Amino acid sequence: xxxxxxxxxxxxxxxxxxxxxxxxxxxxxxxxxxxxxxxxxxxxxxxxxxxxxxxxxxxxxxxxxxxxxxxxxxxxxxxxxxxxxxxxxxxxxxxxxxxxxxxxxxxxxxxxxxxxxxxxxxxxxxxxxxxxxxxxxxxxxxxxxxxxxxxxxxxxxxxxxxxxxxxxxxxxxxxxxxxxxxxxxxxxxxxxxxxxxxxxxxxxxxxxxxxxxxxxxxxxxxxxxxxxxxxxxxxxxxxxxxxxxxxxxxxxxxxxxxxxxxxxxxxxxxxxxxxxxxxxxxxxxxxxxxxxxxxxxxxxxxxxxxxxxxxxxxxxxxxxxxxxxxxxxxxxxxxxxxxxxxxxxxxxxxxxxxxxxxxxxxxxxxxxxxxxxxxxxxxxxxxxxxxxxxxxxxxxxxxxxxxxxxxxxxxxxxxxxxxxxxxxxxxxxxxxxxxxxxxxxxxxxxxxxxxxxxxxxxxxxxxxxxxxxxxxxxxxxxxxxxxxxxxxxxxxxxxxxxxxxxxx
Numbered sequence: 298x299x300x301x302x303x304x305x306x307x308x309x310x311x312x313x314x315x316x317x318x319x320x321x322x323x324x325x326x327x328x329x330x331x332x333x334x335x336x337x338x339x340x341x342x343x344x345x346x347x348x349x350x351x352x353x354x355x356x357x358x359x360x361x362x363x364x365x366x367x368x369x370x371x372x373x374x375x376x377x378x379x380x381x382x383x384x385x386x387x388x389x390x391x392x393x394x395x396x397x398x399x400x401x402x403x404x405x406x407x408x409x410x411x412x413x414x415x416x417x418x419x420x421x422x423x424x425x426x427x428x429x430x431x432x433x434x435x436x437x438x439x440x441x442x443x444x445x446x447x448x449x450x451x452x453x454x455x456x457x458x459x460x461x462x463x464x465x466x467x468x469x470x471x472x473x474x475x476x477x478x479x480x481x482x483x484x485x486x487x488x489x490x491x492x493x494x495x496x497x498x499x500x501x502x503x504x505x506x507x508x509x510x511x512x513x514x515x516x517x518x519x520x521x522x523x524x525x526x527x528x529x530x531x532x533x534x535x536x537x538x539x540x541x542x543x544x545x546x547x548x549x550x551x552x553x554x555x556x557x558x559x560x561x562x563x564x565x566x567x568x569x570x571x572x573x574x575x576x577x578x579x580x581x582x583x584x585x586x587x588x589x590x591x592x593x594x595x596x597x598x599x600x601x602x603x604x605x606x607x608x609x610x611x612x613x614x615x616x617x618x619x620x621x622x623x624x625x626x627x628x629x630x631x632x633x634x635x636x637x638x639x640x641x642x643x644x645x646x647x648x649x650x651x652x653x654x655x656x657x658x659x660x661x662x663x664x665x666x667x668x669x670x671x672x673x674x675x676x677x678x679x680x681x682x683x684x685x686x687x688x689x690x691x692x693x694x695x696x697x698x699x700x701x702x703x704x705x706x707x708x709x710x711x712x713x714x715x716x717x718x719x720x721x722x723x724x725x726x727x728x729x730x731x732x733x734x735x736x737x738x739x740x741x742x743x744x745x746x747x748x749x750x751x752x753x754x755x756x757x758x759x760x761x762x763x764x765x766x767x768x769x770x771x772x773x774x775x776x777x778x779x780x781x782x783x784x785x786x787x788x789x790x791x792x793x794x795x796x797x798x799x800x801x
Contacts (some may be wrong), residue, residue: 298567298639299631301407301461301732301773304418304559306552307400307454308425308696309443312436320399321375321382327401327440328384328394331428336745340385340395341752350520351468351533351543360524387751389726389742390420391734398523400454401425401442406734407753411564411635413729415556416716420724422696429696444552445694446509447490449687451498453513455522456552458563460545461537461773466574471545472518472529474578478569478621479528479549480591481614483508484602485646486562488551489663491670491681491690493596496524503682504596505670507663509551511595517587522548528587536753537773545570549591554694554703556715557660561646564639568625577628582620583607600654615651622647659712666693669702733772736781740767744791758791765800 310327312318348356386394391406403421408414422444429440447453462471487507493500495512506512519527532546547566553559572578584590585605594602594614602614622643629636649656657664673689674681695701706712728738740756741748749757749764756767771777784797795801 298409298411298564298633298635300567300570301409302414302563302567303405303407303459304414304421304563305402305404305455305457305459306418306421306444307397307402307456309400309445309448309454309694311441311443313439313441315438321396323440324396324399324401325382325384326432327425327428327442328386328396330432330435331386331394331424332388335386335389336741336748337386338741338745338748338757339380339750340383340387340393341750341755341757342379344752344755346534347532348520349533351531352518356520360521387737387741388424389728389738390417390724391728391732391738392417392421392424393753394424398454401428406728406738407732408729408734409731410729411560411567411639412716413724414563415560416720416724417729418559419556419716419721423698423721423725426696426698442696443691443694444554444696445691446488446551447494449492449494449499451494451496453494453510453526455510455548456550457522458547458550458566460547460567460570461535462543462545462570463574464535464539464541464543466543468531468543470576471573472531473580473583474573475545475569476517476528476587477582477584477617478566479547480584480587481594481602481604481617482550482562482565483511483591483595484614484618484650485661486550486553486558487511487595487661487663488553488558488694489666489690491686502684502687503680505598505667505681506595508591508595510549511591514549514588514591528591538770542773551662552694553662555660555662555665555712557642557713558662560715561639561642564635565621565625565643568629568636568639569621571630572621572624572628575628575630577624578621581606581608582617584617585609615647618643618647659706662693665703665706665712666690669693669706731775731778733769733778733781736767736769736772736778736785739785740794744794747791758795760791760795765795767795767798767800 310323350356383395393404395402405417425442429442433440488509490506490509492502493504513526514528515525516527518529518531520531528549530546530548535542535544585607590604604612606612626640654664658668670686693702698704728734747758749759754769758765772781781798785794788794
């Protein structure tokens with residue numbers, strides 16, 4: 298496609314057979330269990346500023362779930378530094394693996410190809426599985442990781458999708474044009490969930506809904522991600538040339554197991570951003586009460602998914618999505634094979650949702666999970682409020698390729714694949730060849746012992762007794778990336794590479 302994008306996913310952890318665990322210590326242990334023999338340059342936090350708001354100011358604080366305060370008090374007893382708590386690993390495939398609020402988080406490398414991104418998102422599962430297996434062997438008890446978004450106790454953890462955008466696009470326009478899309482995207486991007494849950498706890502345990510995250514959004518726009526979550530996040534941290542680019546940090550999505558759902562979630566959003574940058578999204582697509590709508594759509598047992606537009610017109614989530622599809626068909630900035638795939642599948646999927654959502658078993662997560670739970674309820678003769686179903690819900694998200702319910706379906710050819718297992722395993726160690734992640738990953742694979750620190754947009758090496766910095770900002774541009782790649786591929790030593798890259 299035509300813009301850089303990536304996915305950040307926080308994973309849930311269970312230690313089998315252990316009644317009490319310390320979530321922070323266990324999350325750190327998972328991260329440190331992946332390839333501990335690799336050199337580990339520190340992550341340069343000086344280049345991060347999650348307080349900067351795209352609306353033109355810097356926030357004084359970031360809101361946290363009330364339970365976080367108690368957890369911070371407990372965490373202080375460990376006497377760990379900030380760097381030790383984070384335990385950042387910068388991987389040879391260009392990705393980042395670290396502890397974030399007592400969850401191991403995998404951030405994919407930047408991708409330009411949609412199917413590369415699907416492969417790297419799945420590679421994150423394989424990487425975390427390797428870490429869990431090593432930790433299990435060392436502990437003598439099984440460590441299980443889940444790619445989901447809720448613990449059924451009022452806590453939600455995120456799956457964030459990120460897109461580079463033009464700085465020339467006003468943020469007010471992004472918010473106005475993107476909100477209705479974000480709210481209605483869950484009809485195909487939702488992971489499905491048994492029960493209604495918010496920060497106040499569990500309610501209506503027998504209700505099946507589309508999305509794991511929809512109950513947790515309380516404001517339309519803000520810089521926060523942990524408490525009073527917004528439909529459109531305003532964090533202004535581009536990790537690129539700030540004068541030219543911004544990064545859209547999307548927090549409204551679920552973590553998907555289905556490759557097809559991941560591809561549609563990212564691909565459709567990227568195309569909608571084309572339309573927003575061109576200023577062709579009409580005001581008529583705005584919703585009257587988007588915070589009510591995101592919950593109502595997710596909870597609707599009739600699957601009619603009605604919404605009220607800002608002008609008072611009653612519509613549906615499908616109809617809103619069809620309007621965005623029409624805009625993208627008319628205004629897509631490129632017509633490469635992946636773009637055409639997204640446009641074709643988007644329309645086909647909406648047709649199927651309107652005709653018979655259950656025809657999308659094995660393609661969309663919420664549909665697949667609903668089919669699994671319905672089958673289980675009918676075979677066992679239990680009620681939808683039975684706590685047993687929470688266990689089934691959770692096991693769908695297990696990343697264990699031998700025992701997870703999603704992977705049991707995949708073994709039986711019940712899941713639509715977009716990328717081969719060989720491509721996923723290659724993505725575990727190999728960065729995308731057409732983004733700056735190649736330079737980050739390959740530099741660390743070859744010269745990691747001399748790497749001092751790393752960031753998305755910078756690498757620092759200790760050479761000849763002094764620190765030399767390679768900025769990756771310019772490598773967002775294809776020509777600059779090609780020159781830097783040529784310098785890297787043609788160099789045997791770090792000194793040769795830096796000299797060829799113009800770093801003195």
